[in-house]
Amino acid sequence: MIDEKLQELGITLPTPPKPAGSYIPVVISNKVAYVSGQIPMEDGKVLFQGKVTDENLEEARKAAKLCAINILAQLKRELGSLDNIIKIIKLSGFVNSGPDFSQHPKVINAASDLFYEIFGESGKHSRIAVGVSSLPLNSMTEIDAIVEIK
Numbered sequence: 001m002i003d004e005k006l007q008e009l010g011i012t013l014p015t016p017p018k019p020a021g022s023y024i025p026v027v028i029s030n031k032v033a034y035v036s037g038q039i040p041m042e043d044g045k046v047l048f049q050g051k052v053t054d055e056n057l058e059e060a061r062k063a064a065k066l067c068a069i070n071i072l073a074q075l076k077r078e079l080g081s082l083d084n085i086i087k088i089i090k091l092s093g094f095v096n097s098g099p100d101f102s103q104h105p106k107v108i109n110a111a112s113d114l115f116y117e118i119f120g121e122s123g124k125h126s127r128i129a130v131g132v133s134s135l136p137l138n139s140m141t142e143i144d145a146i147v148e149i150k
Contacts, residue, residue, distance in 0.1 A: 002082035005118050006072075016073040017041040020136055026078040032089070033078065033147045038070035039139035048140040052097045052107060060140050061110035064093065067143040068111035072118075079149060087148040088115045088125040094142045097131040104129040111143050 006013065017038065019025055027034045040048040040063035048063030050056075076082050093108030095101070108129035115123035135142050 002085070002118060006082075009117060011069060013069065013073040013076055014042050016077050017044070017070055025074045028078070028149070031086075031149055033075060033145075033149050035071050035074050035145040035147065037092075037094070037136075037142040037144040038067045038074065039136060039142050040064075040066035041070065041137075041139075042066065046137045046139045049138045050096070050140060052095050052101060052140050054101070054103065056140075057103060057106060060095065060107045063140040064107050064110040064143060065114055067093075067141050068114045071111075071143065071145045075145075075147060084150045085119065085122070085147055086150060087122045088119060089146040089148055090125050091115075091127045092144045093127065093129040094132050094135060095129065096133075096135045096138070096140050099131075101131055104131050107141060108143065 016025060023036050025036050039046060047066060048059055052060040072082060091111060093111060095104045095107050112127060
């Protein structure tokens with residue numbers, strides 16, 4: 001069912017990125033999956049790099065959407081099927097930006113909106129969207145997730 005929705009939206013899940021550090025991508029405990037921070041990576045390359053500004057806001061939104069897609073790719077690898085997701089509980093979104101940038105919610109909304117498009121009411125979640133002075137591999141965004149599973 002979720003795979004059909006992804007196809008309808010024109011989304012193909014990539015091979016999940018490998019960890020860039022000493023951690024595992026998904027930890028499951030008591031029917032909750034904790035997905036480590038995902039950056040806008042595809043085929044081993046960070047597609048969206050640098051500081052987010054008002055001028056490149058749309059590019060940053062694409063970066064956030066790719067982070068969400070990578071979250072789904074990690075979950076599918078771990079769970080076998082995205083139909084095993086009951087609810088997106090929480091996202092934590094980080095935006096690589098300077099002190100004058102204040103549109104962090106607009107950037108991370110791209111990920112939040114995608115989860116709602118895919119999962120409907122079960123995709124609505126709590127969230128934080130913050131600006132940070134840098135992110136791994138100079139990525140524009142990084143997002144982690146907490147997800148209830150079957």
